[in-house]
Amino acid sequence: MKYVTGIIVLLLLQVTAAFSAPATQVVTEARVKEVVADFVRERTANLGVETAIKRIGPLPELKIPVGTISYEIQAPASWEGWGRANLALIVRVNDRVEKNVPVNVEVEALADTVVALRSLERGDTVGPGDVAVRKLNISALPGKVYRSVDEVVGKRARMAIRPNTPLRGENLEKIPLVKSGQLVTIIAESPALRLTATGRARGNGAEGDIVMVQNLGSLKELPARVIDSGTVQVDF
Incomplete structure (x- = not known):
């Protein structure tokens, strides 16, 4: 009788454990690769490159609780979307983080x-x-x-x-248009006013570069943008 009772108790424990175990779902390696591929496509969209994923992983299957799954991939800020990189795949279920998986990728572009x-x-x-x-x-x-x-x-x-x-x-x-020590015309202008002065460049600069110039009238130094080989412009 005690033996039969023990079997019944054991069966009851097994049934209880089966009902109390949380339900799970599996994220396959193939699904993770799809998520990563989508991320690469979005990151390189409109950059004029053709990307092809050369390698992802290897990756394990991920067992997570049953619920609504969402994915987020984090990449180094300097990663343009090609070459080698270490990414992080964050898997959420019902907006709760369940997995944070490192993902190694290599992308050709x-x-x-x-x-x-x-x-x-x-x-x-x-x-x-x-x-x-x-x-x-x-x-x-x-x-x-x-x-x-x-x-x-x-x-x-x-x-x-x-x-x-x-x-x-x-x-x-860029080829410098202004050289250090050169005399330049300093321009300061607004929609209603235009002023000019003679200055001396304190550094080399190509078109669009900012160089320091000395106003020979006031002897003050100020930053100016190179316009051409003899002209710089200051903010008014």
Whole structure:
């Protein structure tokens, strides 16, 4: 009799445990990859690149409570959406965080990229015939790459550049129009008034750069924007 009673009690405990265990659902690896792919597409939309996810994970299946699932992916602020990155996948059920999963990704990106057609020596000015646009995988290229010929024509090579080299921000610089010590015309104007004065540049500057200039009348120094080779403008 005691043996039968023990079996009944055991069965009752098993039934109770089965009813009391919280229901769960599974987020598959395939679903996580879909979420990551959607995130990459949204992050690179309208950037003029064609992305392809080369690798995600590996990722485990995620067991979470039953309920309404929502996903959030957090990425480093500096990540443009291609190359390698460590992302964080946050899974919520009924707006409550249930999982925070690290996700390693590697994304390729094809984009129009400016390349040198010939060897450029340091100090050479880039002309229209010196460069061309080709579609390249930019995911492994560090730093900013130039995407159009207009961005580079008229700039100066900061270093020697070999043919077929993708041009990046560090390769080129704007040619200074104003040099330190040069006399310049300082312009200050508003819709109703225009004033000019003679000044002396205290630094080199290309078009649009801000340089310090000394007003030779007042001897005061103030920041001014370079307009051309002999003119700078100050805020009125």
